[in-house]
Amino acid sequence: MFGRGGNAGISAQQSQANLMMAEQEIEMVTDLFNRVSDSCLKKCIPDDYLEADLNKGESVCLDRCVSKFFEVNKKVGAKLQEISGQNQANANRSGGLF
Amino acid sequence: MDFSQFNEADSMRMQQLMERNQMRDFMRLYSNLVQRCFDSCVSDFTSKTMSSREEGCVSRCTDKFMKHAERVGQRFAEQNAAMMEEQSKQK
Numbered sequence: 001m002f003g004r005g006g007n008a009g010i011s012a013q014q015s016q017a018n019l020m021m022a023e024q025e026i027e028m029v030t031d032l033f034n035r036v037s038d039s040c041l042k043k044c045i046p047d048d049y050l051e052a053d054l055n056k057g058e059s060v061c062l063d064r065c066v067s068k069f070f071e072v073n074k075k076v077g078a079k080l081q082e083i084s085g086q087n088q089a090n091a092n093r094s095g096g097l098f
Numbered sequence: 099m100d101f102s103q104f105n106e107a108d109s110m111r112m113q114q115l116m117e118r119n120q121m122r123d124f125m126r127l128y129s130n131l132v133q134r135c136f137d138s139c140v141s142d143f144t145s146k147t148m149s150s151r152e153e154g155c156v157s158r159c160t161d162k163f164m165k166h167a168e169r170v171g172q173r174f175a176e177q178n179a180a181m182m183e184e185q186s187k188q189k
Contacts, residue, residue: 019108023115029178030119034126037170045166047138052161059169066173070181 032073040065127167135159 044061045054054062104112139155140148148156 015104015108019104019111022104022112026112026115026119030123032178033171033174034123036174037167038130040170041134041163041166045162047134047159049135049138049155049158049162052158052165054162054165054169058166062166062169063173066170066177070177074181 036066036069039069131160131163134163 040062044058044065135156139152139159142149142152
C-alpha cells in the first residue's frame with residue numbers, strides 16, 4: 001500500500017509493519033521450539049534417569065520426533081488454510097471459524 | 099535472522115526483544131528442569147536431605163536434559179531452515 005513506489009527507502013509505516021512482523025516471527029519460532037522440545041522430551045526420554053547420556057534409541061527418537069512435529073505443523077497449517085478458504089468462499093454465512 | 103532492513107533504533111529494539119526472550123526462556127527451562135527432575139528422582143520422604151541415589155539421579159537428569167535440548171535445537175534449526183526456504187519459494 002504505502003512506500004511501495006519502487007523507491008529505495010521504505011516509509012515509516014512500512015518499516016513499522018516489518019518490525020512487528022519480525023517480532024511476531026521471533027515469538028512464533030521461540031514458542032514452536034519450546035513446544036517441540038517439551039513434546040519430544042515427554043515422548044522420547046523415559047524418566048528413570050539411569051544414564052546421563054542420550055542413548056542411540058533416544059537420539060533417533062528425538063530426530064524423528066522433531067521432523068514429525070514439523071510435518072504435523074505443516075499439515076495442520078495447510079488444512080486450516082483450506083478451511084478458511086472455504087469459509088471465505090461462502091462469506092455470506094456469518095459467524096465462521098475465522 | 100536478517101535485520102539489515104531495520105534502522106539502528108529498530109535493530110536495537112529487536113536485540114532487546116531477543117535478549118528478553120532468552121532470559122525468559124532460560125527461567126522457563128530452569129523451572130521446568132527442576133520440576134521434571136524432582137518429580138522423576140525424588141519420591142522418598144523418610145529423610146530431610148537427598149540421598150546419594152537421588153543426587154545421582156538429579157545429576158543425570160540435568161545432563162540428559164541439556165543433551166536433549168542441544169539435539170532438539172540442532173534438528174529444529176535444520177527443519178526450520180527447510181520450512182523457511184519452502185515458504186519463500188511459494189511466494
